[in-house]
Amino acid sequence: MADALKIGIAGLGTVGASLAKILVERRDMLETTCGRPIEIVAVTARSKGRDRGVDLSAAEWFDDPVALAREAKIDVFVELMGGAGDPALAAVKAALSRGVHVVTANKALLAAHGVELAGIAEKHGSLLNYEAAVAGGIPVIKALRESLTGNTISRVYGIMNGTCNYILTKMEKEGLSFEACLKEAQRLGYAEADPAFDIEGNDTAHKLSILTTLAFGTRISADDIYLEGITNISIDDIRAAADLGYRIKLLGVAQKTDTGVEQRVHPTMVPLDSVIAQVDGVTNAVAIESDILGELLMVGPGAGGNATASAVLGDIADIAKSRPGAQTVPALGRPAAALAPYKRAQIRKHHGGYFIRLSVEDRTGVFASIARHMAENGISLESIVQRAQSTAESTDPKTIILVTHATMEDSVRKAVASIKSEGYLVGEPQVIRIERPKTA
Ligand SMILES: NC(=O)C1=CN([C@@H]2O[C@H](COP(=O)(O)OP(=O)(O)OC[C@H]3O[C@@H](n4cnc5c(N)ncnc54)[C@H](O)[C@@H]3O)[C@@H](O)[C@H]2O)C=CC1
């Protein structure tokens, strides 16, 4: 039997505590599978005394994660603290620089420093594994980094944030408020330490930026992502979408266009009969469209202690099974120096369908005016519906919902701006992009 693989875990929260429990409870099974035991020899977290449901008294306690990464006698540093800056950044750099492998679930860190960290890993012959950083338990990193090598990928998109999908599903199916659903997602351990990262779309953007790099071989560029979260989505939007045969999902989409790579995160209408529309709750889904394989759709648990720990464990087991000096896969699918510069496509050039919900004053001629502005901007309509018919006496605002055929975003923005300038809108218009899966 080979020597034990010695690991240090920084962060014993939702994911770290789940991982530690699994490693302790399945020690024998993992030893058989990996051909060597996996031992937790060092740990750190903010609070030493907290009960985590697992006995870690045999592991050396460190108050400082960077000291653990620098000094502990470990083969693998498992970073489960979160955050794009220190101490996660300093600790991961320290570990990689001394040839210690790193396993992390920290997409914020990778989105901000992934290329630099991949370079340090290459220089020191250490591995940087991060399967849990995107879509929880779904093995999408391995799929893109290894299994699809040789394919030319045209689009990667999906539901990559369990918290948002949980909120949207609960709002639609149980009629609960946004705030109540978010609280429940936090209680279940799905949300980020600061849940604004979930609901404002940043977490999806971090994950998308990593997938874009793996799919298109470009440097990570999270700051170039067009971003809208779900805080503006109302139950009225969700119901209107359902009436028209769509469901609203927060999608991250990366695709190649004539002007560059388009990366966007926003609430999106997907056809009700598509597979992705049926992906509910904390479940995530990632679709990859490529030329040799065609469409690959991966669906599975996207957040939570066990789902995430499962992916972290897979990364640790890969290291346990590998032999010193064996060929390693570059962290970002190709050597960091071979990544191409990222060229951003303009969102105003995005081409697709749009859902537009307008609340308008109940006046004669408004409907015709809206239709005219659409036509003047060359926008062809799939449907235009007037809701909440007012009575002859009522002057309550009316709702008008338009669904466009595929058109240029620039035209939609111009049409909506000229409609706004007419002065008959009540409140802000709601504009939601429509995404059509290729096959599923
Ligand atoms: N919770 C989830 O479903 C998922 C989480 N992730 C990622 O996994 C990582 C961990 O997430 P959670 O376990 O949910 O977070 P958490 O907030 O439950 O736990 C964080 C742990 O790190 C420790 N920590 C934080 N700052 C520290 C510091 N300066 N020094 C020492 N310890 C420190 C905390 O004490 C705590 O034990 C994050 O990067 C998160 O984005 C990834 C996929 C899913």
Ligand SMILES: N[C@@H](CC=O)C(=O)O
């Ligand atoms: N907060 C994230 C956790 C997993 O990445 C989510 O809700 O998906």
